[in-house]
Amino acid sequence: MHENIRMKKFLSTGLLICLLISFFGGWIPARASTVTWQTLDTTPNKLDPALRELLQTLQPDDTLTVIVTLRQRTDLARINGLTRRERRRNLIRSLRNTADRTQGPLKNWLQARRNQGRVQKFESLWVINGFSVTATAEVINELAQQPNVLTVASDEIDIVPAYATPELNLSNINAPALWDLGYTGQGIVVASMDSGVDLNHIDLAARWRGGSNSWFDPYGQHPTTPIDLSGHGTWTTGVMVGGDAGGTTVGVAPDAQWIAVRIFNDAGGGTATAVHQGYQWILDPDGNPETDDAPQVVNNSWTYSTPGCDLEFEPDLQALRAAGILPVFAAGNYGPSGNTSRSPANNPAAFPIGNLNDNNMIYSNSSRGPSACLGWAGPYPKIVAPGVTIHTTDLFGAYYDATGTSLAAPHVAGGLALLLSAYPNLSAAEQENALINSAVDLGLIVGPDDTYGHGRLDLLAAFNLLGNSSTPTATLTDSAATSTPTDTPTTALTDTATATATSLQTSTATQTFTFTPTATLLPTNTPTIIPTSTSTFTATATHTPTHTFTPTATPSYSHNPLYLSLVNNQTIGGISSSDEDILRFDGLNWSLFFDGSDAGVGGSDLFAFSIVDADTILMSFSSTVTVNGISAAPQDVLRFEATSLGNVTSGTFSMYFDGSDVGLSTSSENIDSLSLLPDGRLLISTTGNPSVPNLTTGRDEDILTFTPTSLGDATSGSWSMYFDGSDVGLGETSAEDVDALDVTANGNVYLSTLGNFLVNGLSGADEDVFLCMPASVGDVTACNYAPVLYFDGSTWGLTSNDVDAFKFSL
Numbered sequence: 001m002h003e004n005i006r007m008k009k010f011l012s013t014g015l016l017i018c019l020l021i022s023f024f025g026g027w028i029p030a031r032a033s034t035v036t037w038q039t040l041d042t043t044p045n046k047l048d049p050a051l052r053e054l055l056q057t058l059q060p061d062d063t064l065t066v067i068v069t070l071r072q073r074t075d076l077a078r079i080n081g082l083t084r085r086e087r088r089r090n091l092i093r094s095l096r097n098t099a100d101r102t103q104g105p106l107k108n109w110l111q112a113r114r115n116q117g118r119v120q121k122f123e124s125l126w127v128i129n130g131f132s133v134t135a136t137a138e139v140i141n142e143l144a145q146q147p148n149v150l151t152v153a154s155d156e157i158d159i160v161p162a163y164a165t166p167e168l169n170l171s172n173i174n175a176p177a178l179w180d181l182g183y184t185g186q187g188i189v190v191a192s193m194d195s196g197v198d199l200n201h202i203d204l205a206a207r208w209r210g211g212s213n214s215w216f217d218p219y220g221q222h223p224t225t226p227i228d229l230s231g232h233g234t235w236t237t238g239v240m241v242g243g244d245a246g247g248t249t250v251g252v253a254p255d256a257q258w259i260a261v262r263i264f265n266d267a268g269g270g271t272a273t274a275v276h277q278g279y280q281w282i283l284d285p286d287g288n289p290e291t292d293d294a295p296q297v298v299n300n301s302w303t304y305s306t307p308g309c310d311l312e313f314e315p316d317l318q319a320l321r322a323a324g325i326l327p328v329f330a331a332g333n334y335g336p337s338g339n340t341s342r343s344p345a346n347n348p349a350a351f352p353i354g355n356l357n358d359n360n361m362i363y364s365n366s367s368r369g370p371s372a373c374l375g376w377a378g379p380y381p382k383i384v385a386p387g388v389t390i391h392t393t394d395l396f397g398a399y400y401d402a403t404g405t406s407l408a409a410p411h412v413a414g415g416l417a418l419l420l421s422a423y424p425n426l427s428a429a430e431q432e433n434a435l436i437n438s439a440v441d442l443g444l445i446v447g448p449d450d451t452y453g454h455g456r457l458d459l460l461a462a463f464n465l466l467g468n469s470s471t472p473t474a475t476l477t478d479s480a481a482t483s484t485p486t487d488t489p490t491t492a493l494t495d496t497a498t499a500t501a502t503s504l505q506t507s508t509a510t511q512t513f514t515f516t517p518t519a520t521l522l523p524t525n526t527p528t529i530i531p532t533s534t535s536t537f538t539a540t541a542t543h544t545p546t547h548t549f550t551p552t553a554t555p556s557y558s559h560n561p562l563y564l565s566l567v568n569n570q571t572i573g574g575i576s577s578s579d580e581d582i583l584r585f586d587g588l589n590w591s592l593f594f595d596g597s598d599a600g601v602g603g604s605d606l607f608a609f610s611i612v613d614a615d616t617i618l619m620s621f622s623s624t625v626t627v628n629g630i631s632a633a634p635q636d637v638l639r640f641e642a643t644s645l646g647n648v649t650s651g652t653f654s655m656y657f658d659g660s661d662v663g664l665s666t667s668s669e670n671i672d673s674l675s676l677l678p679d680g681r682l683l684i685s686t687t688g689n690p691s692v693p694n695l696t697t698g699r700d701e702d703i704l705t706f707t708p709t710s711l712g713d714a715t716s717g718s719w720s721m722y723f724d725g726s727d728v729g730l731g732e733t734s735a736e737d738v739d740a741l742d743v744t745a746n747g748n749v750y751l752s753t754l755g756n757f758l759v760n761g762l763s764g765a766d767e768d769v770f771l772c773m774p775a776s777v778g779d780v781t782a783c784n785y786a787p788v789l790y791f792d793g794s795t796w797g798l799t800s801n802d803v804d805a806f807k808f809s810l
Contacts, residue, residue: 037072037098046144051154055137063120065155066140069130070148072102099126106131106146113139167248168358169386173411174460175252178418181463185253185417187424190240191295192260193278194233194302199226200787201234201393203243203250207257213285213293214259218274221266229266231395235402236301238393239410240417246399246773250392252414252459253421259285259295263302270302272312279316283323294323296420299413300350301330301406303342309373310343317349321428326351328413330405331381332367338450339370341380346371351432352380354453355387355408360442362451363388366405369450379448382432383439385411385457391746397786398771401746415459423466430466438462562769562791563593564740565606567802579605579804582617585796591646598649599640600627607634608674608740611807615642618656620671627653634670635659637682654712657682661715662706663692672754673703673741673805682706683722685738692719700737701725703749721779723749728772728783729759740769740805748773749783750790752803760785766802767793 047055051066058064074094103124110133113119120134132155133143144152170176178184189209196217199205208214208226215226228234241258242251261278263270285293298320304310317327329345331352345352345367354366362384369380387408394400416431426434439455441447448454562585569578573590577583580596580603594617596602605622612618617640624633630653632638637657644650659671668688675683683703690698698704703723710716723738730736735755742750749772756765762785764770769791775782793803 037074037102040071040073040150042071042147042150046149046152047141048151048153051140051152054154055140058137060136060138063134063136064140065132065134066143067125067128067130067151067153067155068106068133068143069128069150069153070102070106071150072098072129072148074098074129095129096126099124099129102129102148103131106148109146110135167250167391169390169411170249170252172358172360172386173252173415173457175415175418177460178422178463181422183418183421183463185241185256185414186421188253188256188297188417188420189295190237190253190256190258190297190299190413190417191282192233192237192240192258193263193275193282193298193300194236194260195230195264196222196228196233196262197226197237197258197260198228198231198234198393198395201238201395201397202245203393204234204237204241204258207241207243207254209257209259215262216260216278216281216285217262218271218277218281219262219265222262226260227262228395230264230268231400232264232301232406233260233262234395235390235392235400236299236406236410239390239407240297240299240414242393247775248391250399252411253417255421256297256414256417275313276316279313279320282325283319294325296325296424297328297413297416298325299328299410300344301409303330303332303345305342307334307340307342307372309346309371311347311373313344314347314349317344317347321349324426324428326416326428326431328353328409328416330409331355333365333404333406334367335362336364336366336368338368339372340367341369341371341373342367343373346373346376346380348373348375348377351382351412351435353387353405353409353412354381354384354451355403355405356384356442356456357388358386360440360456362443363403366408366451378436379450379453381405381453383412383435383453383455383457384408384442385415387411389745396771396788396790398748398773398790399746400744412457415457415462418459419462419466422463426466434462434466438465562806562808563609563611564806565609565804566798567605567804568800570798570801572796572798578602580621582606582609590796594640594642594645595647595649599651599653601625606805607670607672608637608805609807610674610676610742612676615645615651616640617642618674618676620674622670630655633659634667635664637671637674656711657706657708658713658715662717662719664690668700672737672739675741675743675807677743678745680708682708683741683743685741687737687739695719695721699725699732700734700754701730701732703738703741722777723772723774724779724781727781728785730757735766739766740803742807744808747777749777750806750808752806754802759783762787762789764789765793765799767798769793769803769806 054064080090110119110122110131113135114122118136118139122131122133124131140152143149197204199208217223237258237260238250240251241253241256243249243254261281263275263278282298283294320327327350329350329352331345331354332340332342334340334342344350355363357363371380385408387405388403389401390403390407391399391401412435419431419434420426435457436454438458438461440458441455442452443449563582564585565579565582566577567579571577572583575583575590575592577592578596580601581592582594584591584593596606601621604625606619607622608620610618619638619640620634620636621632622634624631632655636655636659638653639656640651640653642649642651659665659669668686669690670687671684672687673685677683683705685703686700688700690704692704695704702721702725705720705722706717708715708717725736725738730738735753736757737754738751739754740752744750750769751772752766752769754766757763762770768789771786771790772783773786775784793799
């Protein structure tokens with residue numbers, strides 16, 4: 001009996017202690033889904049100092065809004081649940097439970113002062129266990145004295161978007177206006193039906209959704225991890241979701257996530273089976289209809305290569321629409337003539353996009369309507385978007401300026417991600433109507449036409465149009481997988497390579513279709529990706545057609561053909577090359593571009609070259625050469641005007657740059673690398689340490705700029721430092737002499753050295769090419785080096801050779 005009395009006393013005392021702890025603070029053992037909260041210690045200064053000063057300036061009846069947080073915080077480490085949905089449910093329950101059980105006394109306190117007219121309004125914030133309170137200065141100071149209050153802070157904050165200056169193409173479609181409203185693609189997943197995506201790019205890596213339901217290679221060649229052999233899918237995905245690591249924001253929806261289907265195989269071809277499987281996967285990535293992991297947006301920057309109507313994929317597109325996904329397509333790059341629509345973009349269920357330059361003028365190659373398919377409604381294309389010299393992500397951590405309708409389509413796909421951030425339950429038809437009815441009318445014809453469609457994409461106008469009938473909804477972000485509402489619209493991702501299928505009528509009942517990637521690039525006057533790869537599609541004419549794709553074509557195309565010359569003679573890829581020749585490498589195949597012996601320079605090593613256009617090459621040689629009656633020293637640059645190139649090379653030489661006229665005269669000043677910039681300046685590196693007028697501190701690892709006032713037999717101009725190699729880790733040893741270079745239109749500097757190099761953890765040999773993305777050039781040079789080699793010569797048997805000079809695509 002005495003034991004029972006003692007137990008009762010113990011329980012009573014324990015209950016009293018618990019009540020006292022609850023009243024004065026400490027631990028409160030309230031549980032929700034086994035989660036407890038903690039009570040944090042207070043500090044003497046609960047008021048923010050700036051807020052305290054502001055309160056002193058208020059009149060007695062003035063009010064100010066503040067954020068009040070309480071001491072009790074849910075212990076997030078103890079959130080449990082077997083599934084993502086269960087964990088999220090338990091998290092929300094726990095946060096609400098903490099607020100419900102601890103906010104009561106302060107709610108009563110605030111309500112009493114609201115009744116007195118000293119509190120204008122207050123709202124509970126269960127996510128932080130606090131309140132937003134609009135009250136007089138006297139009440140705010142009293143709040144800071146409450147024992148259960150942790151902090152009191154001003155409601156005013158000075159924030160700017162967390163993105164760098166946007167590229168002009170993004171401003172032209174009013175994407176930044178939606179960022180400013182808080183819609184950046186958060187909570188939205190976009191899918192790329194393309195060549196893949198480079199997962200290692202800094203602007204794309206963190207935006208991949210990840211997991212086994214976020215990458216699909218129907219060919220089974222790369223089953224687990226995203227990869228891109230051509231760069232096309234990396235370009236288009238960058239336009240949709242790329243970030244700002246390169247200094248400017250390149251993606252329309254930088255807070256969206258991406259997943260991808262690889263519809264082009266290792267050889268650059270494609271099959272109808274793979275495309276169908278891709279669409280099927282898009283609708284149910286994890287194979288479980290009970291989970292909602294489909295993307296909201298899907299981009300298609302590929303078409304057939306020949307005109308006409310082919311409805312092979314129309315059922316797939318109709319299924320996408322039924323799932324709330326608008327099938328966005330590149331319209332094709334087959335203008336400027338009319339009737340140049342392509343399938344599947346011209347299918348009734350598709351939404352094709354034409355491309356504009358930054359001046360709102362249609363690009364000449366953008367395909368025109370009308371659609372070749374019966375049942376089509378409206379103009380072809382539907383709308384237009386920027387698609388000329390679009391700065392976007394590229395392979396090996398680089399950036400590239402690309403052109404084509406394949407770049408225009410992802411502007412629309414990314415734009416839909418922004419709109420869906422605000423209005424996540426839009427149907428495909430509602431998305432289409434918003435884009436069409438808000439487009440900016442362009443062209444000579446008032447209203448829709450078969451050049452500009454309904455006009456240029458305007459995301460702010462589309463947002464405002466939707467706002468007239470709907471209320472924006474905040475879309476929650478889930479990094480594990482997206483939970484998509486039932487009518488969540490999705491647009492199409494883009495591929496700068498327009499994969500196309502050609503219908504060739506034959507005398508038999510067999511049709512042949514050729515998938516050809518045909519994206520456009522800059523800088524060129526004829527923006528087409530080269531070379532193309534083909535795969536044939538054979539259909540048997542039966543009542544229920546069966547389709548088989550038979551690969552018959554050349555291996556994979558390259559996003560950036562590489563032209564290079566070698567120090568030593570070598571047979572590579574079946575092509576015999578001498579040191580005076582220029583080879584062309586497309587990513588898999590080798591060919592002879594310039595045969596030096598045909599042109600009369602077979603006795604000297606071609607030390608440096610720069611390809612100006614399809615017929616013009618600038619060259620320097622390791623020793624004096626005499627051609628066309630012209631004697632050129634190793635410090636000079638010759639200009640070759642070709643009448644033919646390849647296995648039979650012919651043309652004429654002239655003096656382009658006389659080095660002796662401008663201070664290059666010694667053997668240490670032989671030109672061993674050069675690149676011609678678009679503004680006419682000539683970039684030069686030398687075999688040793690050059691000393692030229694106004695620049696006497698050059699080294700063999702540097703690149704000098706020559707700005708000409710005259711060229712030819714009487715050369716004149718001025719010198720300056722373009723790239724100081726010692727600033728960016730290139731040493732004084734001869735091995736790290738820059739002996740080959742090219743600077744692309746976006747300012748990226750591609751380099752090769754005379755021997756082995758080591759910069760910022762990246763190492764390579766004389767047969768390799770590596771990339772510097774400069775933060776600054778000139779006397780103070782700063783580089784961000786790509787983490788991997790751009791071209792690994794050892795892969796192609798060049799270990800005992802040296803890349804003497806190189807140049808990217810024409």
